[in-house]
């Protein structure tokens with residue numbers, strides 16, 4: 393098996409699985425319990441919070457654990473709109489955000505709870521800071537632009553956008569979805585200028601169902617899950633201790649190995665690009681070498697992306713069409729549409745994304761499998 397779909401999810405790193413299992417079977421206490429077993433679980437959660445804070449360059453008490461990136465995005469959007477209802481209900485977002493942002497905005501606007509403006513990127517998938525500024529209004533309360541796009545890997549000019557937004561209106565909160573950025577590029581929140589930042593565990597060798605929202609001290613959000621008051625009243629519910637512990641471990645490993653790991657991914661990306669470019673009528677989408685090192689989006693004219701994904705899966709190579717979330721729905725990717733990618737290219741596009749296990753040998757084998765599958769499908773489809 394060659395698994396090149398790490399932007400969808402990753403295999404859990406064995407060292408991470410080990411601490412998760414220990415937290416499940418040994419340190420299984422409730423962090424709210426006053427006796428030793430509870431205090432021990434509380435200590436593990438505190439350590440994980442410190443690991444996440446170290447990766448983000450923030451204070452541990454600015455980190456709120458959630459059930460993943462989707463919940464962190466929801467908390468940022470809904471929590472801001474509710475906290476700032478006196479100022480207004482307008483949100484500016486990029487048109488290429490993940491569904492966790494876009495569907496939330498759509499849903500809230502249908503309920504009359506928000507208005508929003510989407511900013512389209514250029515043909516490389518980059519959102520211009522000036523375009524974000526132009527979309528702001530006096531009643532804007534939140535601007536949200538992701539750090540790395542999950543379908544094409546574009547790194548957005550987040551710090552520049554944050555600076556312009558704050559210059560125009562310091563009261564507006566700036567949020568960035570950094571789910572695909574953590575462990576791949578620096579996510580130090582002070583440098584990015586983010587008030588709010590979403591991250592998730594399962595994209596970097598951690599468990600699924602755990603993530604966090606960074607919320608800068610002084611930023612007021614309304615909690616979306618109320619109950620026992622965990623996470624300093626921001627997110628009630630007994631902490632997912634095993635998940636949080638695994639997340640903390642995965643984040644600290646990713647931080648430790650980031651320079652080495654990203655150099656390796658860049659090498660895999662360059663090699664794969666060179667091999668795939670030999671296939672006729674192939675177009676690389678976005679600007680891969682200026683992108684995050686782990687994501688590559690390529691379109692093969694005359695082939696249907698989903699057919700190619702199935703053909704490759706039958707050979708043991710796993711990639712995806714667009715994002716994993718949209719690939720099960722029969723819709724053209726909103727990201728490729730917003731980038732105005734030629735429909736013939738986007739229809740035949742696949743996303744290839746690397747993770748902690750991948751090797752150069754796998755890249756070479758994958759390129760052979762892709763070349764063969766594209767050639768056969770084109771013959772079959774009389775391209």
Ligand SMILES: Cc1ncc(COP(=O)(O)O)c(C=O)c1O
Nearest residue numbers: 460461462490492542571572592
């Ligand atoms: C950019 C981005 N944001 C948010 C999410 C959602 O994260 P989670 O799966 O942890 O809910 C994903 C996952 O695909 C993502 O790629």
